[in-house]
Amino acid sequence: MPFFRHMTAQSYSAVIRRYGEPLSVEEVEILEPDPGEVVVRIEASGVCHSDLSLARGYYPDIPIPIVPGHEGAGTVVEVGDDVTSVKKGDKVFTIWMASCYNCEYCLSGRFHLCENALESIVNASLPSGKLKIRDKAGNSIHHFTSTAALSSYTVVHEKNVVKLTVDVSLEKAAILGCAVLTGVGAALKTANVKEGSTVAVIGLGGVGMNIVQGARLAGAEKIIAIDIYDSKLEWATKFGATHLINALKEDPVEAVKKVGGGGVDYSFEATGNVVAMELAYKIAKRGGVVTIVGVEKGGVNIRIPALDLHMTEKTIKGCYYGSSSPRLDSLKYLRLYKAGKLLLDELVTRSYRLEEINEVFKDMEEGRIIRGVVVP
Numbered sequence: 001m002p003f004f005r006h007m008t009a010q011s012y013s014a015v016i017r018r019y020g021e022p023l024s025v026e027e028v029e030i031l032e033p034d035p036g037e038v039v040v041r042i043e044a045s046g047v048c049h050s051d052l053s054l055a056r057g058y059y060p061d062i063p064i065p066i067v068p069g070h071e072g073a074g075t076v077v078e079v080g081d082d083v084t085s086v087k088k089g090d091k092v093f094t095i096w097m098a099s100c101y102n103c104e105y106c107l108s109g110r111f112h113l114c115e116n117a118l119e120s121i122v123n124a125s126l127p128s129g130k131l132k133i134r135d136k137a138g139n140s141i142h143h144f145t146s147t148a149a150l151s152s153y154t155v156v157h158e159k160n161v162v163k164l165t166v167d168v169s170l171e172k173a174a175i176l177g178c179a180v181l182t183g184v185g186a187a188l189k190t191a192n193v194k195e196g197s198t199v200a201v202i203g204l205g206g207v208g209m210n211i212v213q214g215a216r217l218a219g220a221e222k223i224i225a226i227d228i229y230d231s232k233l234e235w236a237t238k239f240g241a242t243h244l245i246n247a248l249k250e251d252p253v254e255a256v257k258k259v260g261g262g263g264v265d266y267s268f269e270a271t272g273n274v275v276a277m278e279l280a281y282k283i284a285k286r287g288g289v290v291t292i293v294g295v296e297k298g299g300v301n302i303r304i305p306a307l308d309l310h311m312t313e314k315t316i317k318g319c320y321y322g323s324s325s326p327r328l329d330s331l332k333y334l335r336l337y338k339a340g341k342l343l344l345d346e347l348v349t350r351s352y353r354l355e356e357i358n359e360v361f362k363d364m365e366e367g368r369i370i371r372g373v374v375v376p
């Protein structure tokens with residue numbers, strides 16, 4: 001579908017019209033890019049658990065209707081004025097923080113905490129504050145994480161894309177933008193896993209598998225994978241898991257104690273379920289680091305025994321985007337992939353068409369896939 005300058009472009013997008021209900025796939029219009037913005041023809045789009053959480057109403061303050069998707073990869077087909085980092089024809093993938101490079105957080109190198117990018121995410125708009133997707137009736141639709149990548153075309157700020165400089169398929173590049181940055185980053189950057197340590201990872205979706213391989217890259221000695229699906233547990237051995245625990249078949253606290261000698265140095269939660277978050281606390285040993293990566297519904301609280309926290313001196317960390325420097329780290333992980341040290345191929349378990357978006361969510365909820373990628 002050609003895109004002409006100074007005209008709108010036709011596109012198809014998955015749209016959340018009401019939280020908790022199936023998504024619709026709609027013909028929409030993409031408005032032309034303003035200065036600093038680009039239009040990307042999306043050729044592969046990973047579906048992340050936070051897209052599912054959004055659709056289920058876990059972020060009730062994010063405005064609807066909205067197009068989800070933040071793991072897009074494709075080709076730049078149009079550029080606005082003053083775009084410097086990419087040009088027409090470049091292959092790119094999306095990152096979901098348009099870090100401003102100018103706030104307190106960016107200036108201290110914590111690009112994943114950028115307060116201006118966060119504002120765009122909360123408003124579900126482009127960084128300019130504008131909305132550039134229109135439905136058939138001409139009404140505006142919001143952009144999840146300023147990327148709205150579950151679309152055939154999307155308009156984004158150039159800060160939300162990274163030029164693909166390594167020869168890799170777009171299907172694999174797509175999942176770099178969230179699953180790999182978040183998971184590998186959680187192990188290497190948020191928790192800073194040390195060589196020879198013991199690690200446990202609860203929840204083996206796209207992010208959890210990447211925490212497992214991040215722990216392997218860090219040189220962890222024992223990596224315990226915990227899930228309720230045997231198929232996912234077996235798959236985790238490819239990524240570096242050394243011990244497997246099916247939490248439906250054995251008590252995970254006791255099982256981890258046996259393997260880890262009282263608990264693990266680093267525990268990670270990647271399910272988005274508060275029960276798993278509390279489990280992550282329980283399985284960390286004295287002085288251990290507990291990293292909460294999953295997204296739980298707004299308003300839910302984690303219960304931590306106060307005296308135990310004092311006596312054990314455990315550290316509990318939140319993890320947002322794997323504490324990544326998204327532009328730098330994503331290209332570093334791609335080089336590790338090319339060097340055979342980081343797995344990408346094994347993360348994508350199925351491709352879908354855009355019209356099958358509700359089926360992707362169902363397969364995720366029922367544990368059938370690690371990562372589904374939509375090819376619009």
Ligand SMILES: [Zn+2]
Pocket residue numbers: 048049050051070178179
């Ligand atoms: Zn994500």
Ligand SMILES: [Zn+2]
Pocket residue numbers: 099100101102103104105106107113114115116117
């Ligand atoms: Zn900033």
